[in-house]
Amino acid sequence: EAQVTQNPRYLITVTGKKLTVTCSQNMNHEYMSWYRQDPGLGLRQIYYSMNVEVTDKGDVPEGYKVSRKEKRNFPLILESPSPNQTSLYFCASSLGGYSYNEQFFGPGTRLTVL
């Protein structure tokens, strides 16, 4: 089944404890992206990747890192999480970096930073 998977689905952590949220897609998509969803703000793009070893900042990249060493994986790293990073996170992928390509979304990761 074609899908985007994220792990973990739920995570409660404490301020300053490094964490990684994994994202994997099995559709051979070139483009991958991370979003955070906050009430009243919709989804905001954190980072995106046009292909392996190519990443770029979205609108809200502060406090996050990403890497794209393999085509299928695009982990999101929080080196020192803070409470304002408590949010619902979505990973997405699409066929290529063209505006008309729809994105396929993962199920989301709900992160709470205490």
Add this chain to the structure above:
Amino acid sequence: AQSVTQLDSHVSVSEGTPVLLRCNYSSSYSPSLFWYVQHPNKGLQLLLKYTSAATLVKGINGFEAEFKKSETSFHLTKPSAHMSDAAEYFCVVSANTGNQFYFGTGTSLTVIP
């Protein structure tokens, strides 16, 4: 610069009546526009997209949207609401570079039996 404004944060309709969810966009380039739906505790699913072909776009589950360049609008409609349509709806714009996507703040649709 690209941006999206969803004009209503909440819309309530009775089952069987028409649905109208409004979206205005701003784009420096010829945009691609999307509507996504998010059911409670679920991921996002594409309803439909506009990519400079026909201005009236038909999507899944009876939804459609019309691209109006003169009004910079991309409103989502459905002739008859169903209980299963209750969800959060997001309008999304992307410039023709395709790198970044900008979401509206969402419209929560309630369907009253």
